[in-house]
Each structure stands twice: as structure tokens, then as C-alpha cells.
Amino acid sequence: MSAPHQGAPGAADDVTPTPSGTWTGSGGYADPIWETVDDYLAIRLLNGDDVLDDAVADSAAAGLPPIQVSPLQGKFLHLLAQLSGAREILEIGTLGGYSTIWLARAVPAGGRVVSLELLPEHAEVARANIARAGLSERVRVLVGPALGTLPTLRDLGYGPFDLVFIDADKGNNPYYLRWAIDLARSGTVVVVDNVVRHGSIADPDNGADDVRGTQEMFNLAAQIDGFDATVLQTVGVKGYDGFLIGRVR
Ligand SMILES: C[S@@+](CC[C@H](N)C(=O)[O-])C[C@H]1O[C@@H](n2cnc3c(N)ncnc32)[C@H](O)[C@@H]1O
Numbered sequence: 001m002s003a004p005h006q007g008a009p010g011a012a013d014d015v016t017p018t019p020s021g022t023w024t025g026s027g028g029y030a031d032p033i034w035e036t037v038d039d040y041l042a043i044r045l046l047n048g049d050d051v052l053d054d055a056v057a058d059s060a061a062a063g064l065p066p067i068q069v070s071p072l073q074g075k076f077l078h079l080l081a082q083l084s085g086a087r088e089i090l091e092i093g094t095l096g097g098y099s100t101i102w103l104a105r106a107v108p109a110g111g112r113v114v115s116l117e118l119l120p121e122h123a124e125v126a127r128a129n130i131a132r133a134g135l136s137e138r139v140r141v142l143v144g145p146a147l148g149t150l151p152t153l154r155d156l157g158y159g160p161f162d163l164v165f166i167d168a169d170k171g172n173n174p175y176y177l178r179w180a181i182d183l184a185r186s187g188t189v190v191v192v193d194n195v196v197r198h199g200s201i202a203d204p205d206n207g208a209d210d211v212r213g214t215q216e217m218f219n220l221a222a223q224i225d226g227f228d229a230t231v232l233q234t235v236g237v238k239g240y241d242g243f244l245i246g247r248v249r
Contacts, residue, residue, distance in 0.1 A: 028198025028239050038236040042071050052101060055129035059096030062125045068098035069167070069193065070237045077165060077191065080245075081106035084189045086162035090153070091115040092146045092176050093168030097126030097139075103165065104135040112138045114158050116146040118168070147172060150179040160185040167193040170210035173217035181227060181248060188248040192217065196233050196242030221246065 052071070060066060069077065081089060081103055087110070089103050094117035104113045117123045123143045130139045142149050146168055153159055164180040166173065173192060180190045195214050200206045204215075221229050221244070229246030 028200075030239050031235070034235040034239070035237050038070060038072060046071050046075060051129075051133045052098065054132065055096055055098050055101060058129060059098065059125055062096070062121070064096050064122060064125060068095055069102075072236065073193075073234070073238070073243075074099055074102035076243075078102040078106045080189060080191065081163050084163055084187075086189070087111035088159065088161050089113040090159070090161040090164045090180070090183060092150075092164070092166045093117070094126045094141050095122055097129040097133075097141070099165065099167065100126060100130060100139055100141070101133045101135060103163075104130070104133070104139050107138060112140065114140045114142060114153065116142050116144075116149050116168070118143070118145055147175055147179075150176075150183070153183060159183040161188060163189045163191070165191045165193070169213075170194060170197075171213035173213040174220045177217050177220055177224075181224060184248040186248060190227075190229070190244070190246040190248070192244040192246075194241050195231055195244045196240065198240050217244075 052074070056066070056068065059068070068074075077099055087107055089107060089112070091100055091103060091113060092115075094100055094115040097115070100113055100115045107113065115126070117126065120143050123141045126141050127136070130136055130141070161180075161183050162185070164184065166176045166180060168176065177190065177192065180188075184190070192214075194210075195201060195217075197211055197214065200208070200211050201214055201218075203211070206212075221227060226249040227246055228249060229244055231242050231244050233240070233242040
């Protein structure tokens with residue numbers, strides 16, 4: 001792990017938020033209260049959902065890494081899709097289809113989600129989870145490196161997209177943002193997950209590929225005329241991170 005950035009626990013101007021928090025092996029500060037509050041909120045704001053629980057369980061049983069969005073974040077994506085009236089959604093990074101199911105449930109009849117996944121074994125698990133959710137009609141999982149699939153989408157009859165969710169290999173984030181805007185219309189919502197990365201995003205000396213790719217994405221976002229964006233920093237069961245939320249003018 002690189003040196004803590006200014007303001008992080010361990011930095012010269014350290015203001016450690018609570019004595020109960022710890023640095024985790026995954027390279028970030030974690031406070032147990034974040035998970036407690038996530039659980040508290042999930043019990044009140046999410047109905048128990050066997051389909052989503054089974055999607056997570058079967059993904060884990062198949063050996064997929066447990067890196068899907070949290071339940072509250074899935075609902076956040078779902079509401080964002082509904083609030084924006086999205087009918088045609090692009091997702092980059094399917095994993096076991098957990099976020100795909102949240103998004104596909106938000107589109108109206110006749111709407112669809114196309115989700116891009118590098119690994120056939122992830123796509124296979126995702127398709128099974130999506131089928132159990134009764135959403136196969138409105139979801140297509142396309143296998144291969146997203147940078148190979150994205151240039152083919154128009155010819156395949158997809159887009160322009162109303163909402164794009166970027167959640168794959170973070171080193172390619174600038175390219176994914178560029179494609180999201182290429183495949184957008186006026187009003188398209190773009191969401192990028194994991195853009196704060198335990199705060200490492202603000203460390204100019206952090207050379208990790210995921211951090212560098214996300215930093216370059218922010219530089220690009222600042223330069224693109226007609227793209228308005230902000231970031232919501234988040235804490236919860238997934239630690240300290242954040243979502244970029246943008247809109248194509
Ligand atoms: C963080 S997971 C996606 C989680 C999912 N969006 C969810 O919340 O349920 C990232 C996924 O992107 C896939 N991926 C990595 N590199 C990729 C690439 N170049 N093209 C397409 N998918 C890629 C990984 O195999 C993995 O399944």
C-alpha cells in the first residue's frame with residue numbers, strides 16, 4: 001500500500017475518526033459502525049429477496065469473488081434507473097449478475113440491459129441468476145473484453161443508452177467513460193463504481209493501475225464538454241469508496 005494521503009489515518013495531520021476503526025488488509029480504513037448501519041438500513045429499506053440472495057450465494061459457490069455492489073447500492077442503482085426513466089441500459093462488468101438484476105428490474109416492459117463481461121465462467125453464472133430472476137428476456141450478457149465489444153454495440157442494434165453503469169477493470173475507466181459518452185444521448189446518466197478507492201484516488205503518487213485509471217477518468221471527465229458529474233463518497237459493508245454520477249448534456 002502506498003503512503004496514506006493527507007488527512008488519512010497515519011498521515012502527518014491524522015485525525016482518526018473513532019478508536020474502533022482499523023486499517024484492513026485490502027488497503028483501507030474500516031469502521032465496524034459502517035456495516036452495522038448498512039445492516040440497520042437494509043432491514044428497513046429492502047424487502048427480503050430470495051432471488052438476489054440466491055444470486056450472491058450461487059456466485060460465491062461458483063468461486064466468483066464477492067465484489068458485487070452491496071444491497072443498498074443495488075437499490076440505489078435501481079432507483080437511479082427508475083428516476084431517469086431508463087429503458088436501455090449498458091453495464092460494463094457483470095460478475096454474477098447481481099447489479100444486472102437490480103438494473104433490469106427497473107426497466108419497463110420492452111426495455112433491456114446489455115451487460116459486458118470478460119470471463120465466460122462469470123457470464124454463465126450471471127445468465128443462470130438472471131434466468132431465475134425471470135429477466136432473461138430483457139438482459140443480454142455479452143462475453144469478451146469490453147473494449148472489444150463496445151465498438152460492436154451499435155451494429156448489434158443497441159443504444160443509445162439511457163443509463164451506463166461502469167464497474168469492470170478500473171485501469172480502463174477512461175476508455176469506458178469515453179465509450180459511455182459515445183453511446184449516449186442527451187440526458188444519459190453515467191455511473192462509475194469504486195472511484196474513491198479508500199481515498200487513494202487523491203494520492204498523486206499512487207501508481208496502482210486501478211487508481212491511475214480512475215484518476216485519468218476524472219481528468220477526462222473534466223475535459224469533456226457537455227458532461228456534468230459529481231461524486232458521492234460512500235461507506236458501508238464495502239468499506240470507503242464512492243460513485244461518480246454524471247449526465248450527458
Ligand atoms: C466488480 S465486478 C462487477 C460487479 C457487478 N457489476 C455487480 O455489482 O454485481 C467486475 C467484473 O468485470 C469483469 N471484467 C474485468 N475486466 C473486464 C474487461 N476488460 N471487460 C469486461 N469485463 C471485465 C470481471 O470479470 C468482473 O466479473
